[in-house]
Amino acid sequence: SGKTATVQPSADADLPKVAMLYGTTGDFSFMDSAYKGFTDAQSEFSFTPLDFSSPNTDDYQDRLDLAISQGAGLAIGIGFQYATPMEQTTEHPDTQFVAVDIDKGTSIPDVTTISFAAEQSSYLVGVAAALTSKTGHIGFIGGVDQPSIQNFFVGYEAGAKSVNPSITVDTTYLSPLGDFTGFSDPTKGKEAAASMYAGGADVIYAAAGGSGQGVYEQAAASSTDAQKNWAIGVDGDVYNQVDESIKPFILTSAIKNVNVAVEDSIKSFLDGSLEAGEQDFDLSNDGVGYSTSGDFLDAYTDQLEKAKQDIIDGTIEVPSAV
């Protein structure tokens, strides 16, 4: 990445400007994925990137204003918190707004809202977990006890129960609502997983950002010859992120293609086809899904694909927490 500070290149003044408004990278999930979409787009298309990151939780409006005042043609806000500022900023004739990861069914005039059906992918990994579990006991570790994470759990549980209605699903959140240390405390993640594995669960779905690392490590550490323990990753394909020694224990990951959403918005903005309105990223358009890296799910491909098709067809109604 460019480390030398460059004052805004005026030579590129005629290039369209795309601003991305986000928190901070390094959460091993959502923000990182969005940021990846932004950088991928930069290498593929030609536009001037405006990178507005902030660790604060109270300056969403500021960042939006900044994007407008810097002449951005497109402002992509990452996170549901952008819904309100984008709704309240009614005058933005020269700037198109995209709000990523908004609740499904939210419509804001003149704004492209993108939602992800995370419960659907969670349903599928729940099916996978139930099929793989030998003990009839699986677990879920959430980073922070907030709706977006509860949503993963709700889908996961429904998926698992669809396979084995009597399955036990343990659940632990590492920190309460409003305390974000749960997303970055691998130590706690590891201990929570240790407790769950010891209590009989043999598959754990970790929707816990950076704390997930502890869960993955524990899956490997607590596996014995007698019992193999699995972990399921979230957002990106965790199999590709972890160390070789951990890979054999990553059953699958529930994928949320935030990067695709960001990159696609930029692409359609550049070719002039970006429309305001709702976009749902779900199983039907591969906006969410599950990974098969490691090929541990080969035996269950048919069941998983059927469940996926049923969801797309609407035969299965996946519950949601948001």
Add this chain to the structure above:
Amino acid sequence: MTDTVEPTAPTAPAAAPRSLAPSRQRLRAGLRWGLLGLGLVIVAQYVADAPGIAASATWGSALRLTVPIAVVAIGGLYSERAGVINVGLEGMMIGGTWMAGVFGWLWGPWAALGGGVVGGLVFGLLMAVLCIEMGLNQLVVGVAINVIAGASARFASDIVFNGVDGGTIARSPRIDGSLPVLSVPFLSGGLGTPDLTATMEQSGIPVVSQLGGIVGGLTHNVSLAAVIGLLLIPATAYVLWRTRFGLRWRAAGEEPAALQALGGKVHRTRYIAVLVGSGLAGFAGGYLALISQAYVENQTAGRGFIGLATLIFGNWMPSGVFLGSSLFGFSDAVGLGRPETFRALLFILAVIFLVVGALRFWRGARRSGIAPLALGAVLVLVFLFVPLPPELATAAPYLVTLAVLVVAGTTMRPPAALGHLFPRRTSRS
């Protein structure tokens, strides 16, 4: 070690270690309390139907969660015993995690621990120079170190880790390998011997299986880093009371002028204490990084502050720090487990509080018996009738510590010169 939930925790450390004679008595008392505690745990397990409370997983977790808090608190003890308030423990710990990430990534797990110490020392040096040399307000410096450590760790990660394979702005590349784990031979399967405690735990026989779970959890597969961390506590007690430096160190925190008048070197003693303490805080950070096999941004999650609280809870005594941190670690482990385990903990607390309250009433100290009795009664009611919101479990360690403080109270005896600047002697000008 079964006295982790010992009821009299905060009052016990007030007694200074004296001569050797009463030590056997204390051992016996400890044993007695330990057995009572064990009995209580067993009862709680059946009453609350919570196998988790006596499971080796819970006790193993408790041990592992205790270590970083105990070590960082001991680090704080070093500096505060010498008279320097250390609010910067969290920052030093952050420095430790970060440096452990670098060292561990480059040179493996042992280096990670060493790197943790180095990372702590960087901020310890800053604190020492600013507080001891320049005499700046120790609270200001502590707070500043916390802020500066957080900001510069991220800044430095951007430069060092970002773009390296497996590293990001919020994480170091993986620390490959881990420190050896130890188990006690013939008890918990060390050196390839049969794992007696595991057999006991699985036997399902009352008392035997719980004993197996608890002992097994505390002795099976304990990381060498945890062992080192725990050994630091008695080692610190030894240094504090059995070495010449220890005497000067205590004097520097109690009455530096007396030390100086006798030709001791107050500033040097304080430097050593602050630096050693920061190194230990960094060590605690390194321990965390080893658990996650990488530096992860914000992974200290406020443990430095908990360590500070534990230090005060433990009345600036190594034994008190141990009790405080194990209380915290145990409740943390329970909070991460199944909800009924948390209910079992509530039951245990309720019984302890009721017994303590009743004992106080019986001995005539009625007023001080009211708080434990009331709290115990409330806990019993909660245990019997109130469905607990699951969020409450995450606050378990804080609530338990607060409850114990309310019941026990303490005669806090901070070092007399804590926070006092001791100016260098006016030299010829």
Add this chain to the structure above:
Amino acid sequence: MIRRIAVTLAGPVVSVLLALLVTTLFLTIGGYSATSAYEVMWNYGIEPASLVSALNNAVPLYLAGVAAAFALRMGLFNIGVDGQYRVAALAGAVVAANLPLPLYLRLPITLIVCCATGALWALVPALLKVYRGVSEVITSILMNAIATTVVAILLADVFRSGGGQNTGTAIIGEDGAMPVLIDLGIGNRTSITGFLVVAIVVGILFYLIQYRTVFGFTLQVASRSPEAAESAGIKVNRRIIWAMLGSGAIAGLVGMPHVLSTAFRFDGTLPTDLMFTGLAAALLGRSHPIGIAAGAFVLAFVERSSQVLGLVQLPTEVGSVFMAVILLSSAVGYWLTERADQRVTLWNTLRRRRRETPPPAAPLPTGMEASR
């Protein structure tokens, strides 16, 4: 007099210069260009909208700083401001949204409820300190964590309004929100929040109580020498409780600018770092009301201007580094200026001595009777 002002001003100036120096060092080592960073930050920071925003953002920092300072003057380290303001903000948001009264009644009641909630939360450490001898630092730390859980439970199970990812309380309408003080109307969002008035009132009250009343005097005595205080008829335990209550009451207001002027509800966007930044402001301003105000503004200014760093591909952490360094350098800056001031005083005295050519021996002290 001029010298006193100069000395007072020199502290902060030296601090800022030192902070710039250290941050430049950081940036240069990191391979960034410091000057371009400062340039864009400054240019953005002095835009009217930025100045207004910095002013508005300085208000909660100021309140947090004053809350910390209120306890600090009694020698108490209220590290629990954090929990106090979060609990109080939740209470305030609920009251402001639901109280069926006109604004002129609802707003003051809301603020009073916030103060009361914050004070109540601070009462726990105070009582434990007085009756159980437990240091307020440890109980405050515990109460912060417990506040998180209590807020989470109340928000999730009781006060949550609406679904979706947002976990906020009900929206506060016009009738409950803080009116805008002035809308400067020079571009986007250049209205100054009415909380500025609240902050000024709190600052004045703080100054009067702490520096001008007998009560403030007794607090000072109680903090510096509890024994002397007791003998002089000052009840130290009561001062501890009052100081914590006062601190907690002010802390209760910290979250309200966000609730009543920005988000119009209590939700996940409530900033979580106000205590430490506020504490930094208090320390920068040496617990003096005007100093804290200046400190808060500087910190808010830096925070706001660092938003623009992304334009030059610089990480926003530069802002945090700068803020952290300024905190340290403020202490160092004061140290340096004090040192210099002492030197100057000594030098002046010696020079005056020499000019006066004093008699060889000091005048003999006169007997006691002679003076009567």
Add this chain to the structure above:
Amino acid sequence: MSETAENDVLVRLTGIVKRFGAFVANDRIDLTVRAGTVHAIVGENGAGKSTLMKILAGEERPDEGTIEIAGSPRSFSSPRDAQQAGIGMVHQHFLLASALRVWENVVLADEPGSAFRLDSAAARSRVAALATRNGFEVDVDAVVRDVGVGGRQRVEILKVLYRDARIIILDEPTAVLVPSEAASLFAAMRRFTEAGAAVIFISHKLDEVLDFADEITVIRAGAVVGHTTPLESSASDLAALMVKVAMPAVAPRAVPPGTDVVLSAHGVTVGEAGEVPALDDVSLEVHSGEIVGIAGVEGNGQSELLMALLGRVAHTGRISMGGEDIDALPTETRRARGLAYIPEDRHRDGVVLSMALRENAALGYHGRPPVKRGPWFSRAGAAAQARAIISRFDVRGGDPSTLASALSGGNQQKFIVGRELGSDPRVLIAAHPTRGVDIGAQSAVWSELTAARDRGLGTLLISADLDELLALSDRLLVFYRGRIVGALDPRRVDAQELGEYMTGVRGHTTNTAEGGAA
């Protein structure tokens, strides 16, 4: 004083100058101390005695001048250097870590043992042996916090002896001691000198200086103004040299004491339930215009009586002021009703060292004008108070904006006395009002106390200084083990008899003292 051989000279200070900023604390001081002698240094408060001693003990560096020890010039860069040269100092304000044990305080920084082990057994036995050898009764394992003043003093001296000092400096060692303790200290001093050591001894009590010193050096305003021996001078000569005032003396009283009782205690008991009470069923009365003295070895209930009268501890029994019960009243109200208080330990509860004299003048009087104006604290009013105290009581070394810590101990004491007497109180409780105060100031304080008495003030005087008690009191009560064991007439009692009461040799327990010596 015969001409002693030059090699007997242990200490020779020449031309010592010490400045603090622009202030000259020591101005070209010369001092010669010989082996086997007790050398006293006297001088008024703030004369620079302690400073000079600190220089000799290596704690301060002189700006000019030389130090010769046993003939060879030395330059001390730390107390350690001075200790190695055989110099040990007992400080005016004890330098003891009160949370540490006696033996720990003694061996600190010179511990027996190796780098990794402190040989505590050896340390304890060495300290215990040292104590026995010197006749110092002290429990080496006691925590210093629990040791009384006399004991602390012995610990301080043990520290010096432990380091084999040949030159022992005692800075106002007797200020806090009762006569019996002082006597044993002097006996010990003699033993040291007989063994060839030199003792340098600072005191404001001129009679003990004349009794025990071999040589006397007088310092005024940082300079040596005289050198003499007890044979050559009398107390009044010394006093004249020091401050040019006469010895403090109290004129026989002209006004008879009043008849109305201004302060009374009936059956007052202070103590923890189940323990021997520290103050046991004490009753006493103070009339207007009367000074009631309380004698007793420190720690026999005097402090508890003070605290009870002040309203700072829980007690049983009845206390009344001017006929009204004040048991239920807080300290604040008692003080507002005219109870003035000169504390035992000025640093503990007399002044706030880190505050200016202005604020200190308001201490205890912050609830009334001119300091309190409505709810406001009037800095001008407080400053005026401070200025009045400073000029009326000749407090030297500061103006209202000076920090209290910048005053010498004696001047702090004068400031406190001035503050308490300046408020026109009805009752004064005075504990050790002239502790650590030079003679000039002492006579000033005494005449203030008697003047106030003549104006009708009822005073309860607690003092360790028997001369003071005998000179000022109208009646004398003796405390022993928390009880009143004697009510004596100061005009008819001598120090010997008083001492017997104080140590419990004589005296039956009387709980009522009104009848006593009225």
